[in-house]
Amino acid sequence: MKQELAFLIRQALQSAFEAGTLQQKDIPRIDLEIPKIVAHGDFSTNIAMTMAVSQKRAPREIAKIIIDHIEDPDHLLSKTQVAGPGFINFFIALDKWHEILKTVPEEDTAYGTSQVGLGKRVQIEFLSANPTGPLHVGHGRCAAVGDTLSAVLKAVGYEVEKEYYVNDSGRQIRTLGESVFVRYQQLLGKTVDLSAGNYQGSYIKDLARILLDQERERLLGMPEEEAVTLCARFAATRILAGIREDLVAFGVSFGHWFSEQSLYESGTVQAVIQDLKSQDIVYEHDGALWFRTKDFGDEKDRVVVRANGLTTYFASDIAYHKDKFERKFDRIIDIWGADHHGYVPRVSASIRAFGYDGDRFQVLLIQLVNLLRDGKPVTMSTRAGEFVTLREVIDEVGRDAARFLFLLRHYESPLDFDLELAKKQSNDNPVYYVQYVHARISNILKKAEERGYREIDWHDDFSRILTLPEEIQLIKLMARYPDVVARSARLMEPHRIPFYMKELSAAFHAYYHDRNKHKVVSDDAKLSAARLYLVSAIRIIIRNGLALMGVSAPESM
RNA sequence: GCGCCUGUAGCUCAGUUGGACAGAGCAACGGACUUCUAAUCCGUAGGUCGCAGGUUCGAAUCCUGCCAGGCGUACCA
Incomplete structure (x- = not known):
């Protein structure tokens, strides 16, 4: 819909250029946003204002000209207006929204997916906790973010491979x-x-x-x-097995487990070092072997082989990332804890040193989780044995609530996770708010079935029946879902999914609650059918969104 | 010292790439269960978007400088 509108605007500009009513220029990028205020229409663009300087005319004048040149053969628009300093506001024809509602149950689990990823291969490595102790709360955040980002990327058409790098060496x-x-x-x-x-x-x-x-x-x-x-081999194997179990309980699965040790056993690390030597990317100094990372954007050079002959962690990481590039992914995403941020320049440097395209490699730094108990900070250290395990959190708070809470924050913000609060809040936790929508609609459908309403197919009458402002509002919100997923993928910001889910849930709960005004199943068969179609569509989106987050969608609560 | 992240309502946080009067949840206060499930809804109140400059038609958003907090700054991983 947005694309259609952008197309109309582009054509209008073109025809204005040809008619000479606007000076011939390149067509600028057309930004369409959804205004905060309903009276400002369904979409709004600032194009006239951005063109004001190059056209040397008043924005409102330009806006007027653009509107005059818009041809709308499919009647997408019901109204256009020039507003404020020069915005153009667009009002979409009502039946266009209903067309979108129609597609939701038709597309079902595919609603919200798109092909913007073009089938490109993306590898996403996350968590990669050392097998020296059980997963703790902080790992949960990385797991939740990484897993949901993977799901989101897959939803927009990427071929996603999830990988866990096992530091089983050193x-x-x-x-x-x-x-x-x-x-x-x-x-x-x-x-x-x-x-x-x-x-x-x-x-x-x-x-x-x-x-x-x-x-x-x-x-x-x-x-x-x-x-x-x-002992080391026994313990690491055992702990890794425990990590795998915890991840199963958390609903996270990996396609690949990549062993650091294997890079040594296969001789890859040694070969890479030889390679670096022959290309003069490394040099000896004070008995150690240094990588010229400074020449590739790092603040200083880094040691690859120590004076005592042992390789550093960086050495195997160079080999590992080289291996990733050799596996021909279009994009490579690493998700690390923010405490590793100083490590980014040197890994990027090593990638560029090999002549690979550094833009294909991205690192997401997840800010740390501050664990609290009753508002007081709990210090965590794997080495000191002071930590709260992810397993404990899953057992106490539940997998759904834990995953939802971990995702409910931009990954660049530190997250305070209060154990007591998480448990206490379990009743007014946002996850239940969203899940409750699914349960409520499931119940409506069950009741409707008892009264003879089965699978309801779209009927064109529905667009004449579903005309209450609340219903239109709901449909517009539903129409936004694919955009939310696409945006979440493009910006690599999974938190956008739960925030959208909350918004859609709020709109549904409000609609549902005023049952005197718009009960879904009533004595009016046509009206009931139309509203059942509407709520079924909402349920589909809730279910799809929760699936991206790895959260269950219960039939009843 | 340098680098990265953060600073928005009492608290926890969003904020559509620079747009129109800054949003939500919790907490506070006042209301709504004869129900398709009240784990819900409706209303009231609450802000110098850390501070100060700058850029421009227009800044929470971009730039600069401060202030505060977190993390990092190894021939550790």
Whole structure:
């Protein structure tokens, strides 16, 4: 509809140019927005004002000329007007809105989807929590945002691949192994203590106990190095399995799990370093091997191989991102916690150093979650073992509420997550407000079915029946949904979905509530059919939107 | 010090790429259940959009400088 209107305006400009009523210029970009005030029409454009300078004429004059040149063979518009300093307001003909209502149940689960992604392949890597401890609340936000963004991108026609990068190599894994080995020895009566750098959480003890059951005292007879390696591998595998279970409970699935260790085992990291050497992108200094990231936009050069011969985390990340590009994605999106933001320039630099198009790579930085309990901050640290797990949150608050709450904020804003509040609020939580719409409509449809109304097909009479301002308002809101999804995808802002859902829900609840004025199922069969069609369409959008968020749509509550 | 993010109603937050008188939920106050489910609805009240300049027809939005908070600034991951 917006596109149709933009097309009409473009044609009007063209014909004004040809008629000489406006000076021939390039046709500018046409911005159409939905005015806040109903009296300002369904769409509004500031085109006349932006053209005022180049045309050297008053905006209102230009607006008038454009309107005079608009040809509208399909009768899309019912009214146009020049307003304020030079806005052109457009009023869409009523039956055009009804045409959109008609399409909602026809398109059903596809309503809201589009093809703007053109089938391009996008890879989205998110969460990627180290397998050194269970997922905690902060991870929940990344998981919810990443998963919903994936769904949104898929809805607008991208081919989306979700990936989890498993940091199963390096020092933190070794530390994990050491921690477990200490606990294991303690269980066997040895007097060894955890060092400050070790993982303190009680889950380490649990892992040691399971290990003891499996291996008995076998590890004591091994060289320590070997025992720690065994502990590390055992623990990481076990923890990763737990993470997968938590993600199942949270409703998040990944198409690919990419192991950091595999980059070493296949020799990829070493090959990449050789490659860098031959291209003179790295140099030696103080015994270490440095990447010339500064030449590619980073503030300074970065170490790839330390003086002690060990590679840095950056080394495998270079190899990893090179691998991503070699997998020929059109777009590569990384979602990281904001505490990693200093890392962005060096990864981007490494990508450009290989000659890849840096614009195809984007990083979304999710601001951190501040966990509160009764308004007081709870400090979280995986290492110190002080954290609230995602699993606990799912169990206490529920998956639907948790996902909704995580999405209800722009990802660039820090999020205060108060556990007690989340539980207390569970009754006036926005997620129930939206789900309640689905339940209410489901109930109406059930009742209607008892009275003989089955699947209702569109009838052209409906556009003459559904004419109450509230009904038109609802239809206009429904018509906006595909735009909301497209916009959410383009800006990579999943929070737009729940905000829209709340708005649509509010409009429905208000409509539903005034049952004296417009009860859906009444004695008037035609009217009932039309309104049943309307509410069915609303239910479809609620269901589709909740699906994008990974939130269930209950039949009853 | 430098870099990234944030600052909008008492609280939690939106704000359609610079538009018309700044919006919602919660909290406060006053109302609505003989129902297609009140997990709902209607109304009242509440703002110097952190501060100060600048850009222009027009700024919460863009630029500059301050102020405040968070995060980062390793041959850690």
